[in-house]
Amino acid sequence: MTALWTSTGLAMATGGAAFGDFAVGGVTFDSREVMPGDLFIALKGEQMDGHMFLPQAFAAGAAGALVADAARLPDADAPHVAVSDTFEALNDLARAARRRMNGKVVGVTGSAGKTGVKEALRLALERSAPGRVHASVKSYNNHTGVPLSLARMPEDSTYGVFEMGMNHPGELTALADLVRPHVAIITTIASAHRAFFDSEEAIADAKAEIFTGLQPGGTAVLNKDNPHYARLRAAAEAAGAAQIVTFGVASADADVRPLKIAPSETCTSMTADVQGERLTFKIGMPGEHWALNALGVLAVVKAVGADLGLAGLALGEMQGLEGRGKRTLIEAGGGMAMLLDESYNANPASMAAALSVLGGFETRRRGRRIAVLGAMKELGDETEAMHADLAGSIEAAGVAEAILVGPEMAVLARVLPARIPHHHVNTAEEALALVRGLVRPDDIILVKGSNSVGLGRVVRSLNRQGA
Template identity: 35%
Template sequence: MISLTIKEIAVAVGALNDTSKWSDEKITSVEFDTRKLVKGSLFVPLLGNNDGHEFILKAIENGAVVSLWSKSLAKLPIEVEDVFPVIQVKDTLQALQDLAKFYLAKIHPKVVGITGSNGKTTTKDMTDAVLSSQYRVHKTQGNFNNHIGLPITILEMPEDTEVIILEMGMNHAGEIKVLSELAEPDVAVITMIGESHIEFFGSRAGIADAKMEISLGLKENGVLIYPGEEILLQERVGNLADKQLKTFGIAETNDLYPLNINAQMNQTSFVTNDDPDLTIVLPVLGTYNVNNALAALSVGKVLGVPVEQSAPKLAQFQLTKNRTEWLDGVNGSSILNDAYNANPTAMKAVLDNFSTFETNGKRLAVLGEMLELGEQSSELHLSVKDSLNPSQIDKVILYGDQMSVLYEALKEKFDKENLFYFTGGKEPLIQFVKEQLEPGDYILLKSSLGTDLLSVVRALQA
């Protein structure tokens, strides 16, 4: 719970009106959604599909004790005038960000910023596990990782927070810059450079430029942690002469790397060059998650958390929902749900791991189209072909218009009774998959969130 006076808020946001009448009144939370307001809240009316200013009476009814306001005071409802405090500003979104910056400076925790084309949320959760072995930690919840969600995350930070972990997402150039300059990280992490949102950047090089924006807000002598084998980042970190650089990855040229990896259905274990006698166990599948763990461990090392102290926490960390989670499926099957997000790199990585799991039944892969790939969409969907081997995946079921090119290419590899393609409504897809599943079968579902294979996952759960 936070505690800020209206006087503090007015100063932080540059109030255009006199609020001294209510200076000493306090708020304990900040919210832009009237449905989430509680007693003691500051209401932030934002302009979007709806104009938040129109809901100020509902905000008051739901517990708001003060509101930001970017319109003329003459437009306040008559019920509000002189009896309810409003803080007039030029722009309520900018005021929200300014207030977050003020509160961050007031609490003064160490700040860890995390971005990347894939693995941001998992790395955030792992970093939380690592750092919570020594610090009081606050982190981004859900997908609150943009220009609105990040300041809200900051303003939800308890006053005793020692480290705050901020996930930073983007789909256009300049967005990470805004977040990084607001948060001013002590440590910044880039998990990987993939193809997510390539439609807006034209190339992976453009994506690398956008991810490097996280370094623009780094504090003086701050630390950038990045995958050392990514050439696109190697080419760009040379401009950070006043920053410390730490690398992680599989190669021995990195500052932190694994000496061996043992991947199983429900866990992955490895040892690192930092402590060859210590086996680190992750309660998640996938060798690709070792890289996420190495990034988290690197943050721990920078902030003085030894690996032997954080390893037990990593063994117990909880993944955010819908990311490579095993679920009980219909007809005695097991579902590997990874349908929250997808890009070609991530899809190939999870397929490569899924293909190795021992099962008494069949392995089925249900793959939905990947979005925001722009002019390279056909080429990038086609690139998944090499990770689909008929000797390892018994049936491939593709969904969505963009998957047509992969479907045509896989006809060369898979018999027609093992390769299927659906578009349109999902009910035929759901019914077909249910008919295919038998006891002991494993089924992977992977797609972009916008493709909505999560509804298929729900329908296939036991």
């Protein structure tokens, strides 16, 4: 196999000095993830210095390291590239990876749905270019995750798909400058990270920074159903987008729109008009938000020139990701219950969407809909109001019992109608104990909250040991 990087290539990309002749097949800055043949980058963070883990990285089979302090190598002869600053070197490596790749690159951002759309695009494009699609893993979408994802991109990739996130103005400008997408999509704008922004308009402006990195002739893909569409379009035009393609479920004049939608509790069938091409396909994930996401995916697929029909097949095979819609059956009181894992993150828009999905499931026999909802973080002055507003979505979903987790959920516990039994606790461990005492066969349990609440631990425990 062709090496991802050679020591000579690493030195040229970073301006460093190579010691030892080596080649690597992967890149990581987490010593726990090192696989034989990888490059380990010893990043120095605010609380941890990667140079401390050089012995572990080489013991795990690292072929070489990128270091700023060679004196901390486990062996003076350990193959490495020496640089003055490993974080800057990571960014240099990302730029070099982007320069040498001649395929099409897609940037994905938005207040909700980024990871799901990125994964759907990866699957859709893989059908057109098997083995030649590179995408960021997990939610590697920040100032370290994006350059790492770029550094991992093989030179011969036909497509690259990169998720980009932010919680402060200016962050996406820096990431877009690294990714330099040919196509940039904003999934939606909603009140996420409001603690750092004065308004949703300010969030829209920060998300629109993705367009500053668009390549000449590039395409902006915009959600026409979103109330900030006009603002985003103006930003894309100002940034020089050569084409603007719109998608929407409710916008009859969107470039990519549904002609017919047939939802069910486990999937959605759709016939869509994709800029004049008619496509009938199935989406393997339920919920109106996934119908909207799928239209955005198809808009991007067409913009990069990939096969729409094959993309439709890929959408039908989509399954939920861990923490983002994965469905599993767990043991419960001598029977089985369904667990909907949305535990990775939450904001008002994604919480409403997840509750809508829960409400779309038909309960069988004596099964009930149970919602385990964790606090939504970084909402600033809107925290109380936005948590209280969830009451309507909980009621509309037909929730039979709610477990509310975190101090921010106290206001929701106060405003929920008494006819909906609910419990307010402060920790994920307390929530788990309550779930185990409540769940019966045929119940459907939604678990959703901001990642820092720790509801992922609830999901993992239920999957291992049942309720």
